[in-house]
Amino acid sequence: MDASSNDAFTIVGAGYRAHQPAIRKKGFWARLKGKPTLSVAVFSVIALGCLFSNLIINHDPAELFLMNVNEAPNAEFWFGTDSLGRDIYSIIWYGGRASIFIGLMSAAVITLIGVSYGCLSGVASGVVDSAMMRAVELLQSVPVLLSLLLILSLMGKPNELTIALVIGVTGWFALSRIVRSEVRQIRNSEYLLAS
Template identity: 55%
Template sequence: MELEHTEFKIVGTDYKAEEKSVQKQRLVEKLRGKPILSILILILIIGGCLFAEKFYNHDPSDFYLQNLNEAPNTEFYFGTDSLGRDIYSMIWYGGRASILIGLLSMCIITVIGVTYGCISGMCNEKVDAVMMRFAELLNSIPSLLLVLLLVAITGEQNIVKISIVIGITSWFGLARIVRSEVRQIRSSDYVLAARCMGGNFFHVMGKHLIPNFLSTIMFVVVSSISTSMSMESTLSFLGLGLPVDVVSWGSMLSLANKALLLNTWWVIVIPGVFLIVTLICITNVANYFRKEVNRKPSHL
């Protein structure tokens, strides 16, 4: 009869300390590679924007004409702009609009890109080829030109309008990824069974297709938030985004030309820092999703 080999661990009087050390090491390994700092910074920024009323000390829509272009001081923490508005209060209040535009645009990009990609992936070769050539044709046009064209057509912008414009000009890349994933799984047994049992397209898409490529598209979905926010800022800088009276980080940067002439660096630097830090944090989170997706095949 063969004896089973059992590993024994000799413990001493300090075995509890060793056990805590092992648990701490496991926790460190579990958290390693995760964008903890980026998530914490995003929570702080988003929390500050959501509860802006608790943070700002001046009305962000008021014009303090006796305090034009004041440098940061004890009364105006981040200074004032050429219209006499308090930049500190505008940062928290305006972040709402910028983040909301990013989220709305992301939702539009996701809905159009996923639906279009699923339809193309489930269709026959000819229809699929036509749909993909159409998407590639639109994708070959610089997105900024498409956005400028639609902005000129739609007229004066607001948060909803500019979100729709950015959303309907930025879904092409996501559609191609979704189409590629659907082409790989559309012949799977569970998809064929669902179709044979009378499941319509949206049932198959929601129950069987999307759950299988959701992790794959998370990088594109999350990164589209930062892309949309930067596009809004670009349009505002060009004078084609939100009106100056609608406070957002982009509309604050639209006064950059006057700030350069007046040498009021805080009008450009402070909103720019908040915007860049937010975009970097969102990109780090998106990169984490991409690494997780690339890591999965190695565990199979």
Template identity: 50%
Template sequence: MEFQPSDFEIVGENYLPREIKAAKRKSFKELLHEKPYVSIGVLLLIILGCAFPGIITGLEPSYMDLSHINVAPNSTFYFGTDSLGRDIFTMIWYGGRISLFIGLLATVISTTIAVVYGSISGVASEWVDDMMMRFTEIILSIPSILIIIFIQAMIGQSDPLSIAIVIGITSWMNISKIVRSEVRQIRNSEYILAAKCAGGHFFYILKRHLLPNFISAIMFMVVMNVGSAIATEATLSFLGIGLPIEIISWGSMLSLAEKALLSNYWWIILIPGVFLVITLVCITNIGNYVRKQNNTELSNL
């Protein structure tokens, strides 16, 4: 009996029979469900539209066409107009820039505070760590919306920067608890002790040794914080304590909801609400995927 070269297969430590390899191959539909391609694609389109609104529409978002007030969606005004005669289609893309800016800046602020605070708590002595964590739990026990309203009342002015700062400094607690737990697990590692003995200061050790070890563990919450910040800004505007109506964002557009519903002008609230919900759902799906990937990596260790 003669054997051909094709009858043999080179194997190694990671060898799997051909039948198992074939069973492990995933169909396109399975891959589509496994990775949030649709969410990434939709979110990318929204971000590009908000980043370059001048390509999509030639109108100014603050332009008031008093001859076309509360016009329903039609071929001229794709999403209709509001009670001031402003084109909602144009406002969606320009307002999205403000909402996304607030979400991203608030997340950067909250993540920075959480990383520094959690790392200090993680490397500190037991009583300092306990005191810092008790303070975090006290803040977490208070509804965040009340803290935001209190701080916003102290600041007085409402603009995208102040709103982002207020949201950022009130949404770092959960991430800091995870950072603290991760740091306490690795703080006595040899490479960290060696860096301390070599004279490395806290921020050097944080950047070079601590941050790379826990960044994957907090990425899920970082992504989710973007959506939470956007939703918080919309909630504040809906309550009438967010951005003023002349500063266009998805939240400030929703501040007209009460008058719109009473007057049956459904498009004024429905269309900004749909864009807000779609954005939040896409961010949530991406965040869940990041969490699953992190859990998979941990289970494989």
């Protein structure tokens, strides 16, 4: 065979032809795959339902319907009733609203205390910083559940606000340590030392 020939290799086989991939348009669900669009939409519907629960509930969540105890889902009680006759559909939406409030409020308290304490500890001198971090370690060594129960018993009757404050007051320790280490790192950066 001639070295300059392009026929050095010949593809053989029954009915051989070059593969031409078919170009297909992606369907609606295939375009959503891997994107958070659907989950964000579902979460938004649930969050809005919880926030505006007083508009969509069909019974008072605390009311007892003793004639309808442990009832299966029906036209009057969409998710049924529990062993005390309370409407489960209304309880879910009302409880979701309380959970969202407690979560956001406690996150705000944790952020406020943790960032402030961590920044103060990060810019303080070595002795003060060491004392502040030992105090955090001491507080962090107490079990969180025990702290929560103790503080809640001292505050009296718990409501959504007090629960959020207690969770915030007992949950800022880890954030303060992270903020302190970042402040220490930035404090020792070359551009700050040069200025």
